[in-house]
Amino acid sequence: MEKPAKGEQTRALIVDTALRLFREHGYDRTTMRAIAKEAGVSVGNAYYYFPSKEHLVQGFYDQMAEAHRQASAALFDADADFTSRLTAVLLVWLDISAPYHEFAVQFFKNAIDPNSPLSPFSTESGTARETAISIHRRLLEGVKVDPKLREELPELLWLFQMGVVLYWVHDKSEGQRNTRTLITRSTPLIGKLLAMSRVPGLRSVTREAVQLFRDIGLSRLG
Amino acid sequence: MEKPAKGEQTRALIVDTALRLFREHGYDRTTMRAIAKEAGVSVGNAYYYFPSKEHLVQGFYDQMAEAHRQASAALFDADADFTSRLTAVLLVWLDISAPYHEFAVQFFKNAIDPNSPLSPFSTESGTARETAISIHRRLLEGVKVDPKLREELPELLWLFQMGVVLYWVHDKSEGQRNTRTLITRSTPLIGKLLAMSRVPGLRSVTREAVQLFRDIGLSRLG
DNA sequence: ATCGCCTCTTGAACATGTTCAAAAACTGGG
DNA sequence: CCCAGTTTTTGAACATGTTCAAGAGGCGAT
Numbered sequence: 001m002e003k004p005a006k007g008e009q010t011r012a013l014i015v016d017t018a019l020r021l022f023r024e025h026g027y028d029r030t031t032m033r034a035i036a037k038e039a040g041v042s043v044g045n046a047y048y049y050f051p052s053k054e055h056l057v058q059g060f061y062d063q064m065a066e067a068h069r070q071a072s073a074a075l076f077d078a079d080a081d082f083t084s085r086l087t088a089v090l091l092v093w094l095d096i097s098a099p100y101h102e103f104a105v106q107f108f109k110n111a112i113d114p115n116s117p118l119s120p121f122s123t124e125s126g127t128a129r130e131t132a133i134s135i136h137r138r139l140l141e142g143v144k145v146d147p148k149l150r151e152e153l154p155e156l157l158w159l160f161q162m163g164v165v166l167y168w169v170h171d172k173s174e175g176q177r178n179t180r181t182l183i184t185r186s187t188p189l190i191g192k193l194l195a196m197s198r199v200p201g202l203r204s205v206t207r208e209a210v211q212l213f214r215d216i217g218l219s220r221l222g
Numbered sequence: 223m224e225k226p227a228k229g230e231q232t233r234a235l236i237v238d239t240a241l242r243l244f245r246e247h248g249y250d251r252t253t254m255r256a257i258a259k260e261a262g263v264s265v266g267n268a269y270y271y272f273p274s275k276e277h278l279v280q281g282f283y284d285q286m287a288e289a290h291r292q293a294s295a296a297l298f299d300a301d302a303d304f305t306s307r308l309t310a311v312l313l314v315w316l317d318i319s320a321p322y323h324e325f326a327v328q329f330f331k332n333a334i335d336p337n338s339p340l341s342p343f344s345t346e347s348g349t350a351r352e353t354a355i356s357i358h359r360r361l362l363e364g365v366k367v368d369p370k371l372r373e374e375l376p377e378l379l380w381l382f383q384m385g386v387v388l389y390w391v392h393d394k395s396e397g398q399r400n401t402r403t404l405i406t407r408s409t410p411l412i413g414k415l416l417a418m419s420r421v422p423g424l425r426s427v428t429r430e431a432v433q434l435f436r437d438i439g440l441s442r443l444g
Numbered sequence: 445a446t447c448g449c450c451t452c453t454t455g456a457a458c459a460t461g462t463t464c465a466a467a468a469a470c471t472g473g474g
Numbered sequence: 475c476c477c478a479g480t481t482t483t484t485g486a487a488c489a490t491g492t493t494c495a496a497g498a499g500g501c502g503a504t
Contacts, residue, residue, distance in 0.1 A: 105337070114394075115327070121392065167438075178439070185434045188430075196423065196427075201418065208411055212403075212404070215403060218389070
């Protein structure tokens with residue numbers, strides 16, 4: 001009962017086939033029957049390993065998060081300022097995700113469903129989420145900011161990133177150039193606000209916002 | 223070909239029955255067959271009037287928006303300040319929506335789908351959206367604010383409201399008290415930021431944000 | 445009244461995610 | 475090698491949103 005490599009092999013075969021078909025034909029147009037047939041197994045077999053069609057996408061999440069982490073790591077060598085770093089991280093994400101835009105739109109509705117395992121807040125998405133947040137933690141190294149804010153900032157930035165994703169999914173402009181605009185022009189604003197977050201007048205507002213963020217558990221909704 | 227009252231009657235019968243069953247048993251557990259049977263028509267007949275099950279919920283949207291408009295109108299008599307007004311408007315929305323929380327969660331995934339007619343940005347949701355935005359326009363009457371910002375503010379507030387809805391749908395706390403907290407404590411922050419939006423330092427940030435908001439058409443995504 | 449046309453209605457058929465009881469394949473102990 | 479138990483596999487059956495060809499009903503013109 002330890003590691004029947006057989007099972008793992010079938011599992012991998014199924015998820016790999018599924019992800020390939022998703023990429024080739026989109027999420028909705030890929031039926032469970034097609035996946036099973038292409039993988040050379042029965043439909044029931046797929047359901048033996050994955051509770052639902054949605055669960056097959058979880059692997060995709062993890063792959064993307066890992067790809068983003070690796071691509072981002074290369075950006076932190078230069079000692080650029082916060083705004084440049086954040087911009088770079090988000091643009092890299094955009095480049096990585098661009099090929100999957102149509103695909104993403106199709107299963108996005110499942111991802112935003114609070115009860116779905118695909119929700120970015122769900123426990124199933126835990127590892128992908130942690131990976132994403134850790135990117136922002138690294139991004140913040142060496143950045144001067146109100147310490148009260150610093151602790152929550154990685155999660156707040158991740159939340160902002162989720163907002164960008166939300167916009168991206170709705171973005172119908174050619175090549176999602178509007179999302180690119182959103183990123184390149186919103187990050188300087190965030191940078192300025194961050195810089196101002198320490199001056200009196202704004203500081204109290206900032207701290208109240210951070211406290212609210214903690215109290216309502218915005219970071220652990222699922 | 224003017225007004226065959228017959229058709230309108232059947233249409234109303236179907237949508238009324240559907241909304242009742244949705245309320246009683248939830249969206250997912252209410253099948254098209256059940257709706258048809260309860261209304262005393264055939265399944266195909268329901269599809270003659272409504273292109274999909276989702277379209278049946280549109281009536282629910284409009285009802286809610288109208289109820290919110292009426293309830294909000296009563297709040298604007300007293301010459302309260304901006305923060306109080308915004309808080310009141312959002313809390314009233316929360317009270318109106320509370321009974322439908324479970325129901326709303328079930329079809330929320332469809333509502334957030336960019337391709338769904340239920341998306342708050344879709345043309346089909348146009349009237350409900352206009353109603354909601356007009357509430358915020360009324361709310362802003364007499365409030366002093368940077369004129370550059372004033373024009374976009376109703377839509378920005380509506381967008382904020384959509385954010386609250388997004389949180390509300392994910393809110394699993396007893397009676398959605400976390401959403402209540404979010405509203406009562408975030409609105410003062412918005413009020414303060416609005417007040418500060420005219421002082422130098424923040425004004426430039428504000429204007430850039432407004433310009434960005436216009437350029438990427440955040441208000442007309444669908 | 446009859447015909448032509450449009451609106452409305454029907455229910456069987458279809459597509460697809462999911463379930464499940466049964467069978468097959470495998471594994472370790474004797 | 476054989477048996478009992480576990481893991482894996484199968485495919486038919488089910489549930490439900492959706493489609494569609496066929497028919498029913500009504501209405502004005504002739």
